[in-house]
Amino acid sequence: MDNSKVDFTVPNDSLRRVLSDKRIKIKQMKKNINLRYKTSAILGFAIIFALVVFSCEPYEITYETSSDQLMGEYIESNADCSIFWNLAETTGNASFIKAYGTYTCFVPTNDAFETYFTEQGKSALTDFSEEELENIFKYHIINDTIRTQDFTDGKMRTSSMNGRYITTGASIQGTDAYYTINKKSLVTDADIMLGNGIVHKVNAVLDPPVKTVAELIVENDAYSIFSQALQTTGIYDTLMIADNWYTVFVESDEVYARENVNINSYDDLYNKYCNTGDPTDPADSLYLYMAYHCFKDCSYMADLIQKSATVTMAPNEVVTITDKSDSIIINQTTIAGTTYPGANIKEENSDNICYNGVFHELDDDIYIRVLSPTAVFWDPTRQPEIEALTGIYKDKIETITFASDDLANVSWGEPSRWSTIAYQGDGNCIDGDMLSIYLRTAVVPWIEFKTPVLIKGTYKLWVAYRRYGYGNTIQTSWNGEELTKLFDPSVWGQTYNNIDEDEYYALGYKWYTELNMSSSRVCCVYLGKIEVTSTGEQTLRFEALTNGRGYFWLDQIQFIPVDDDQLWPKFDSEGNKLYEEDLPDYYGGIEALAE
């Protein structure tokens, strides 16, 4: 064993990976020496481990590497991979895969190359241009060590050395499961750990993408209507730009021909949407319709499911992404009680790799919904994590405390371990519950909510709280902008028999509960007009300006379009809406109660 001393300067985040790689190497070394003398190897590992654990950032580790074979040596000595080795030599890359480094290399077998030559109408490497060969070689190698256990259903975490991504997955062939690369290439021998990285043998050459998203869509006959619209709107030219990444949701002629869509030609699409006569005008509805299908990054299926929504190339227009475990749905939304089903991505026609991105085919039409703003009465206890606590959520007896990490759609400042918020039952509140927030500068200095989906428009913002005995001054921000009105959740509400509703409204308050819940313990305060510039979830933030002993007991938040009735509906204890027309004699009722 000739041990060579090598300096590794390992960035913090890849430390674990390198360690585990080292461990594997040791494991294999062990195997090679003698199976029965493993103690010394384990001890050796323990020493290396100890060195690493106790060193400080940046991790400058000096340790012995074994005489493990290097990638270049492995490939060269493997008769089955001679064409790939040839490729490395021809392109002048043989030396670097024989030098130390951290690479992952997909090595196609000779059979794979023969098949590739046939597909390409060539007979040998010499029939390709130098540039093509360089591109093919560099597509097969990644400057990162990626084991199969890190493979996902999507693209590699690091691009290949030609700057393009390859995708991973797995499929069952007969009775055996294989990892797959770019869908069609099977990994036949995985995780071969070498001195300078990892080799995965594959049974088909990975064909580096050379065509753009624009070209690959237009080239497909199944997308003729969509393609024509890409061209007439000029978006085709955008999608040709090689330096950017794009993701496109494509609709096939078949989807357009369906009864609910009923678009049988480009002219039908033009007639349905084009409202200015010039589809290249970014304000034209056809242009917007097409731009709505595109966004600027490279999102494979596995990337899409990590997002809940993404802004499209149509200004301020968002598509939502819903992850059902058996499909991904684009634009399924519930707005004001109506659910729009959206379109599924067709798995078999998804993740189409292009030079500058990816496209996915949808099974239904998506379009920008023109919706008028609708009031949203939101109970902020309706957080999925709270609703999941079925026992508590239903009986509303137990108080349960959350830290900021616990709730996906709510975050707050946590200067101390007391900086928690609680879900709490309270009979004065709608639906019998509220969020208890100790909103003061020293405890929970601020809290931020993601709202339900609101439709583009102007709203009035109302906040309903259960009064607490001590108060703080609270600053509200809407999508990052501070509202001018401050409020204090220790202010008493007024009861029906104390003040006239119009008068109360003029003071910036209203009643939001039904009569028999009417008490001065709850209060609904008007905070100002807010703009929703883009349909979707918005950000609402409350910040304490003082440090009094006061809780913010939050019951309900109301977003009511400016032109709608601001006083009705009100709510009964179970959260049902009460409309004025159903309760014509409400004030009479108050008087009757007073008597």
Added chain:
Amino acid sequence: MQKIRIIILLISSCFIFSCTDWMETEPTSTVISEDYWQSKENVESSLIAIYQSLQDDAVNKMFLWGEIRGDMLTDMDKISDNLLHILEGDIEETNSICNWSAFYNTINYCNTVIAHASDVLELDETFTQSELDAALGEAYGMRALMYFYLVRSFRDVPLVTWSYSTDEEEFFISKDKESEIYAQIIDDLIFSINNSYDAYGTNEETKGRLTSFAARAILADVYLWNDDFDGCLTQCDAIINSGQFGLIEGDNNWFSTMFGQGNCTESIFELNFDNSHTNPLYTLFDYDNHRQLCVSEKVYNDLFVIGKDTDTDSIDVRGDRASYRSSRSNSVWKYLGLNRSTVRSETESYCNYIFYRYSDVLLMKAEASILKGDNETALALINKIRDRANADDMTAQEPSDKKDFLEYLLNERAREFAFEGKRWFDVLRVSRHENNSYTNYLYRMVKEAAPAAKRNTVLAKYQDEDYRYLPIFIDELEVNPQLEQNPYWADASN
């Protein structure tokens, strides 16, 4: 398996730790060797050592092998890498969760009794033939149970039926076929049924040691795995007709009686723990310190979903505050709770690990009935379990064909035996029935349980039948060159 030797030398230390009272048998020797076997007390001690040997790593493995590949657990922030990898569908031969050495240790204890107990017959005249037979029955039964865990988890494993008592012997043994393992298990269990005691002197021993009824329950399960439905029904009926067991009330004490205290009338066989030897599973679930595993969304959103109109007095007794505890980080309550409200401290974590209870026998009978086409019996049994537990109507199903019935059965078993180390084994067993005719449930389960970005990858792996059995842990391969890695990990393709 070399570790067996070390453990043999350490056997004395096992005796030092007492368990429940009946486990407090004093050792008379520090090494089990030929001249150890002098009196019937030695035989008794050796039998107790079998149970003691299960109290650490083995019980951990029994639980994890039967549960972690299912869909009812998810990770907390301090989960170990080994657990997380399996939870995310990555199983590698370097993962020590695949280490089976604890089972072969216990098997060696069993084999030692089997090999030497008869020597005592001549040396100790108070030791009778029937006592010897019972001791052998207990040892054979326990050996069968160990192999049953191994064969369900690894498929082909080395079959060792002789004992090692010296350090000199070599242990280079190759694997035997699944069918041979099962044949041995069945032989052992039949012997055990015919020779073991029906009960011991105390209730703790009757529930905590292998009885003829425990052997029958194991055999019923073994037959189910081998599609011998008549065999399964015979064993289930023998237990049912014995009149020794019954369902306990599904009231507010259900949890504390069955899990808080343990050894209740519903129980057939459980591994006992007490304050001198606590249950190691606690450290998987404790939400204050160890924070490794808690229940998955599937549990509270699907299995124990509560209808909007359900009033709180009539919810499934097995759900919140029994199988899990929503207000305690959705923790696995079966190993943490003393009763529906109070949590155990780490020093009080001596709840038993239940191998079989009466409701399992009823549902095994239901499964065999479904596969024999007797849906009426099956549905009556499933409903009996549901009624006892006050199951929510929202979770009731109206199955029509065999496939639906089996799915209903699996869902009900998931509720009834949540976190009792059965979920993965249940789904795998059902998938195997009638030549792997029911794999859909398994595929759906692994896909839903996989991390979102790896669903298809994980699914494809499980579509390979070889991936449904664990790899042999790398250390075992290194010390025993005769062992061949299991096919998924041995194939160059993977």
